[in-house]
Amino acid sequence: MGRFSRSPWVIHYNGSSCNGCDIEVLACLTPLYDVERFGIINTGNPKHADILLVTGGINAQAAEVLKQIYEQMPNPKAVVAVGICAASGGIFADCYNMLGGADKAIPVDVYVPGCAARPEAIIDGVVKAANILDEKYAQFKQKKKRKRENTHEA
Amino acid sequence: MNWLFALIYVLSAPFLGGLIAGIDLKITARMQGRQGPPIVQPFYDVIKLLHKEVSVVNRAEMFLVVMFLLFMIATGVIFFSGGDLLLVIFALTLASIFLLTASYSTNSPYSNLGADRELLAMMAYEPMVLFTAMGFYMASKTFSVSGICASSLPAIVYLPGIFVGFVFILAFKFRKSPFDLSASHHAHQELVSGLNTEFSGPTLAIVEITHWYENVMLLGLVYLFFAWNSSVSPFLGLAACLLVYFLEILMDNSFARVRWKWALKTVWILTATVGFLNLVILSLIL
Numbered sequence A: 001m002g003r004f005s006r007s008p009w010v011i012h013y014n015g016s017s018c019n020g021c022d023i024e025v026l027a028c029l030t031p032l033y034d035v036e037r038f039g040i041i042n043t044g045n046p047k048h049a050d051i052l053l054v055t056g057g058i059n060a061q062a063a064e065v066l067k068q069i070y071e072q073m074p075n076p077k078a079v080v081a082v083g084i085c086a087a088s089g090g091i092f093a094d095c096y097n098m099l100g101g102a103d104k105a106i107p108v109d110v111y112v113p114g115c116a117a118r119p120e121a122i123i124d125g126v127v128k129a130a131n132i133l134d135e136k137y138a139q140f141k142q143k144k145k146r147k148r149e150n151t152h153e154a
Numbered sequence B: 001m002n003w004l005f006a007l008i009y010v011l012s013a014p015f016l017g018g019l020i021a022g023i024d025l026k027i028t029a030r031m032q033g034r035q036g037p038p039i040v041q042p043f044y045d046v047i048k049l050l051h052k053e054v055s056v057v058n059r060a061e062m063f064l065v066v067m068f069l070l071f072m073i074a075t076g077v078i079f080f081s082g083g084d085l086l087l088v089i090f091a092l093t094l095a096s097i098f099l100l101t102a103s104y105s106t107n108s109p110y111s112n113l114g115a116d117r118e119l120l121a122m123m124a125y126e127p128m129v130l131f132t133a134m135g136f137y138m139a140s141k142t143f144s145v146s147g148i149c150a151s152s153l154p155a156i157v158y159l160p161g162i163f164v165g166f167v168f169i170l171a172f173k174f175r176k177s178p179f180d181l182s183a184s185h186h187a188h189q190e191l192v193s194g195l196n197t198e199f200s201g202p203t204l205a206i207v208e209i210t211h212w213y214e215n216v217m218l219l220g221l222v223y224l225f226f227a228w229n230s231s232v233s234p235f236l237g238l239a240a241c242l243l244v245y246f247l248e249i250l251m252d253n254s255f256a257r258v259r260w261k262w263a264l265k266t267v268w269i270l271t272a273t274v275g276f277l278n279l280v281i282l283s284l285i286l
Helices: A020-027 A060-072 A083-088 A119-153 B003-031 B041-051 B059-080 B085-105 B109-140 B145-149 B160-173 B190-196 B202-224 B233-254 B260-285
Strands: A009-014 A051-055 A078-082 A098-100 A110-112
Touching (some): A009 A020, A020 A051, A020 A119, A051 A060, A078 A083, A083 A110, A110 A119, B003 B041, B003 B202, B003 B233, B059 B085, B085 B190, B109 B160, B109 B260, B160 B233, B202 B233
Parallel strands (some): A051 A078
């Protein structure tokens, strides 16, 4: 367990979901599933968040909003696509306004399958994303170190 | 002046404050029928925040937040070194003003609305804080904290009304419901956490640590009500601190957030009745 995986704060964005997955995301906060056990907090503020949970397919209007939220999150950050719609567009994939899954707008790290995704699967996805945060931080540090070494050589 | 206590405060308050916050999370979770995070969760949170990318909105923000931390530490140092109680209260207010200004400086609508609410909250609780200092003076004939600790009877004997009022306004200071208007500490989505909207990463970590310092200092003020020249005093004082904090957690979990008008009205009415009445009676009998 690293620094980031012990306190992953989450922000939730609904692209064009039917609300099925959103209800399951919120169900994770209830006493039955209690994600706060893992230090997970549903922040609602991109500036405080480490993990972006996207539900629903992404249409032309939602893409810009999603990009903006993603850019407001400070590094390191990870994205979890919750449900089949956020993964590929799902049942709405062929709609004229639909771009597809969340990965059409931003880089996605973890895909959580299901329609709607079960709370257990969502928690699993978030915990996986939390470990990715640690990896990303290690990479970021290494890159910084390499950069420093390069400047010294030059 | 007792500089040893001040030094102990500066070094141990972040740990103590973080631990109190962790126990708070655990008790809150149990009250809601949840298991809750580990007790050291607040430390995990702050360590993570310190390692996040630095994204500051403007230059003033970081400066003001650091001043918030420094003045909060100064407040505690004055208090725990046995200094002047009035100075403690003014330094505390100044520290809060720095946080407010930092929030206003970011120009975000949510942040500004949170700061507006914090300003209203300060308007609500400041009279009671001043009455507390006045009460201590009337009870012990001194503003010096070490002098109050050396008095022959605990201040609570003279100031039951002031104590009730002070515990009531502590809910503002601890950011507890029903007076958690400005930062929506538990309802994270409301106002996008208001006052703290634009603070992220290390800046937010500093704000958190400052709150730990603040909470320990405020519990010290609760202790002061039970401090007198006796060996029983520390036990009674610490028991009172624990009880008051538990009461705040209970309040937090039992009441919904109120509107600012309601908060201002009730707190001022309470201040004018129990607080002011206590002072009037005290001036008549002493």
